[in-house]
Amino acid sequence: MKQIRHTTASTYFFARFGALWRMCMVEHPRHGGYLAPGGHVREERNEPPEDAAVREAVEESGYRPRLLPAPLPSGYPHPGVAGPWWTVDMGAGPDGRADVRHLHRDHIFVGVVALPYEPQGTPELPVRWVDRDELEVLDTPMDTRVLGAHLFKVIDAAVRPHAAGAPDEELAAELLRRQELDQEVRLLPRAARTPEAMERWKQIDLDNRIWLEQLVAAxxxxxxxxxxxxxxxxxxLLAQHSDPAPDFQRQCRDLLADAILAGEADPHHGALLEDRVRVAQGRPQVYGTQLLADEAGELSPAPIWDAERVEQRRLEVGLEPMQDYLRACRRTAAG
Known part of the structure; x- marks a missing residue:
C-alpha cells in the first residue's frame, strides 16, 4: 500500500521585545501543547509552500511574518532568497485529510514581525511569545524545541543586512544640523514664543519633513x-515631529521597526514613535510615552493598552519607570 503523504508548511517567526528575541507559538487544540504556526498546503489550488506558511501564520496567530533567507557565510557576494530552511518528513496521525497514519512533508520557514503589538488579524488559536528560556520548559514537542533553540542562536545573523551601507558622514552631518534646528525652536522659553517664532517653528518642521520624505523615498x-x-x-526625532503627515509618520514607524529588527536602530525610539502613531489614530498607546494635559494643565498618560504590564514593556525597550518619566515631564512643563 502506497504511503499517503501530504505537503505542509510551518513558520518559526520571531520579534524583538527591546533587545530580547521571542518566538511566536500557538496552542494547538488537537495536538496539545504549543507549536509553531503551520498547516496543510492547498495543493488542489497549486498553493506554493511559502504562501501556505504565511497564510497559516496569519490564520492561527494573527501575524503576517516576513520570511527570511537562511544566513549565508560572511563575505558571500550574493543575496539570499527567502525559502524553506528545511524540508522534513514527519509522521502524522489520522486527521481531517486522512483517516490513517501518514506522512507530512513539512516545509519549515523562518520569519520575523517588526511590530509584535500590532497583529494584522484575529488569531484562531491562543498565541504566546516565548523567549529562549521559556521555550526549554514549554509544553511543546521535542522537534519544535530543538529547532527553536537553534534558531534563537542564529536569528540575529538572519536579520542583519547582507551588506551594511558604508558610513555616510555627509548625511549624518545634515541630520544633526536639522535636529539642532528642531530643538532650537522647541527649547525657546515661553516668553520668547512670539508669533514670528512660532511661524519659524512651523516652517522648520515642514522643511524637515519634506526633506525626510525625499530621503526615505530615495x-x-x-x-x-x-x-x-x-x-x-x-x-x-524628525519622524517623531512629522505629526501633520500621519500616513508618512506611520510609514516611518514601520521602517524604523524594521531597522530595529536588524539591530540598526534603538528600540526605545521605536517605542516612542509607536505610541505617537497610535495616539494620533485615537488608539491606546503601548509604552505610556504620550502625555495629555487636563484642564488644570496637569500631564497624564494618554490611554494605555494592557496598562498592568506597561512597566515591563518600558523596561524591555530601555525606558525609565512611568513615575520617573511623569515626574520629569511635569517638571519640564512647569519650568
Whole structure:
C-alpha cells in the first residue's frame, strides 16, 4: 500500500521585545501543547509552500511574518532568497485529510514581525511569545524545541543586512544640523514664543519633513552602521515631529521597526514613535510615552493598552519607570 503523504508548511517567526528575541507559538487544540504556526498546503489550488506558511501564520496567530533567507557565510557576494530552511518528513496521525497514519512533508520557514503589538488579524488559536528560556520548559514537542533553540542562536545573523551601507558622514552631518534646528525652536522659553517664532517653528518642521520624505523615498531608512547613533537619533526625532503627515509618520514607524529588527536602530525610539502613531489614530498607546494635559494643565498618560504590564514593556525597550518619566515631564512643563 502506497504511503499517503501530504505537503505542509510551518513558520518559526520571531520579534524583538527591546533587545530580547521571542518566538511566536500557538496552542494547538488537537495536538496539545504549543507549536509553531503551520498547516496543510492547498495543493488542489497549486498553493506554493511559502504562501501556505504565511497564510497559516496569519490564520492561527494573527501575524503576517516576513520570511527570511537562511544566513549565508560572511563575505558571500550574493543575496539570499527567502525559502524553506528545511524540508522534513514527519509522521502524522489520522486527521481531517486522512483517516490513517501518514506522512507530512513539512516545509519549515523562518520569519520575523517588526511590530509584535500590532497583529494584522484575529488569531484562531491562543498565541504566546516565548523567549529562549521559556521555550526549554514549554509544553511543546521535542522537534519544535530543538529547532527553536537553534534558531534563537542564529536569528540575529538572519536579520542583519547582507551588506551594511558604508558610513555616510555627509548625511549624518545634515541630520544633526536639522535636529539642532528642531530643538532650537522647541527649547525657546515661553516668553520668547512670539508669533514670528512660532511661524519659524512651523516652517522648520515642514522643511524637515519634506526633506525626510525625499530621503526615505530615495534610500529607505538609514541605520546606525550608516550614520552613527547620534544621527540615527536625529532621524527618529524628525519622524517623531512629522505629526501633520500621519500616513508618512506611520510609514516611518514601520521602517524604523524594521531597522530595529536588524539591530540598526534603538528600540526605545521605536517605542516612542509607536505610541505617537497610535495616539494620533485615537488608539491606546503601548509604552505610556504620550502625555495629555487636563484642564488644570496637569500631564497624564494618554490611554494605555494592557496598562498592568506597561512597566515591563518600558523596561524591555530601555525606558525609565512611568513615575520617573511623569515626574520629569511635569517638571519640564512647569519650568
Amino acid at each position: 534610500r529607505g531608512w538609514p541605520g546606525i552602521s550608516e550614520v552613527g547613533k547620534p544621527a540615527a537619533a536625529a532621524l527618529w
